[in-house]
Amino acid sequence: MIPFSILDLAPVIVGGTPRDSFQRSLDLAQHAEKWGYHRYWLAEHHNMPGIASSATSLIISHVASGTKKIRVGSGGIMLPNHAPLVIAEQFGTLESLYPGRIDLGLGRAPGSDQPAMRALRRGLGSDGHDFPEMLSELRGYLDPSLGTAMPGVRAFPGEGLNIPIWLLGSSGFSAQLAGQLGLPFAFASHFAPGYLLPALDLYRSSFRPSDVLSKPYAMVGINIIAADTDEEAQKLATSQLQQFLNIIRGRTGLLNPPVDSMDDLWTPTEKMYVQQQLSYSLVGSRETIHAKMQQVQQQTQADEWIIAGQIYDHEARLKSYQIVAELREELNPSSE
Numbered sequence: 001m002i003p004f005s006i007l008d009l010a011p012v013i014v015g016g017t018p019r020d021s022f023q024r025s026l027d028l029a030q031h032a033e034k035w036g037y038h039r040y041w042l043a044e045h046h047n048m049p050g051i052a053s054s055a056t057s058l059i060i061s062h063v064a065s066g067t068k069k070i071r072v073g074s075g076g077i078m079l080p081n082h083a084p085l086v087i088a089e090q091f092g093t094l095e096s097l098y099p100g101r102i103d104l105g106l107g108r109a110p111g112s113d114q115p116a117m118r119a120l121r122r123g124l125g126s127d128g129h130d131f132p133e134m135l136s137e138l139r140g141y142l143d144p145s146l147g148t149a150m151p152g153v154r155a156f157p158g159e160g161l162n163i164p165i166w167l168l169g170s171s172g173f174s175a176q177l178a179g180q181l182g183l184p185f186a187f188a189s190h191f192a193p194g195y196l197l198p199a200l201d202l203y204r205s206s207f208r209p210s211d212v213l214s215k216p217y218a219m220v221g222i223n224i225i226a227a228d229t230d231e232e233a234q235k236l237a238t239s240q241l242q243q244f245l246n247i248i249r250g251r252t253g254l255l256n257p258p259v260d261s262m263d264d265l266w267t268p269t270e271k272m273y274v275q276q277q278l279s280y281s282l283v284g285s286r287e288t289i290h291a292k293m294q295q296v297q298q299q300t301q302a303d304e305w306i307i308a309g310q311i312y313d314h315e316a317r318l319k320s321y322q323i324v325a326e327l328r329e330e331l332n333p334s335s336e
Contacts, residue, residue, distance in 0.1 A: 002328070004037055006321065008042050008043075009310065011050055011052070012051065014255065014257060028318060032070060035325035040072050040073075041076075041105060042075065046081075049252060050253055056074050060072050060073060060094060069101070071101050073104060075105045078107050079108060079138065081122055088158040088159075103163075109128065135165075170187065181210060182213050185216070194279075218300075218304075223281035223308050226283075226284065226286065235259075236313070237258075239311060241266075243255060244277055289324070
């Protein structure tokens with residue numbers, strides 16, 4: 001069966017706190033482990049009150065400490081926000097604490113707005129052009145045989161540990177780089193679906209076998225909100241719709257409760273933009289989700305799915321992921 005994983009943005013809901021979010025993330029991870037999910041990743045974002053995973057390495061440790069076997073990692077760490085040595089040491093520490101369970105997913109976007117970029121000491125003109133050099137330095141700290149670390153500097157802990165590195169992206173840049181380096185690649189189709197299929201083609205066509213992989217390995221990010229009925233799922237999904245509506249309006253805020261209708265909240269143009277961003281979102285009952293899953297797999301031929309779902313009610317969130325875990329057994333990985 002195709003591995004299914006979870007991408008958790010550690011949402012802070014209206015009426016909730018980051019502490020509540022961390023407790024719910026751990027609870028979801030514990031259930032995910034029981035349901036057979038393969039990985040549990042958390043994402044770095046800054047200056048966003050509705051996302052609590054800004055100190056991503058700390059939350060990874062929180063989740064890993066409360067689980068036993070599920071892989072835990074970053075989806076991702078925004079490398080240009082950090083010194084590569086610090087990330088090598090942080091993930092070396094995590095791998096030492098939870099051996100064989102830590103993933104290091106890396107992105108090159110800021111994960112923040114311009115004020116936060118200033119606070120992170122990242123130049124406003126930075127477009128991630130130095131990401132390949134930073135990645136090379138980071139890999140050199142973990143594997144000194146590469147000879148790419150800063151001379152005279154070693155990462156302790158970190159050096160010599162097997163910490164899988166993934167490249168994350170929403171365009172062709174990271175897709176091609178991951179292919180050229182022979183690394184696994186994850187595409188952010190859960191919020192940037194427009195370039196998904198070209199990026200997968202670029203990754204696979206540019207792939208060069210490495211000590212890490214002998215053939216391409218592509219993960220796709222999919223939003224899934226499942227419930228007993230289509231109507232219930234559609235209502236649950238309005239929390240996510242409101243979140244994306246705020247994003248295109250340049251606002252940030254807490255995750256709102258669902259509403260009966262979005263018609264009074266957005267304009268036709270805003271509706272179009274939100275729906276474009278969420279075109280790789282599966283919302284509905286068990287039967288509806290199952291049919292859509294087969295379509296997505298046929299289109300992408302993904303090696304792994306990583307599933308996001310911004311759901312306000314925690315019990316509804318748990319149920320959604322449980323339904324998806326059960327449907328995974330029916331997904332045909334060899335659909336042509």
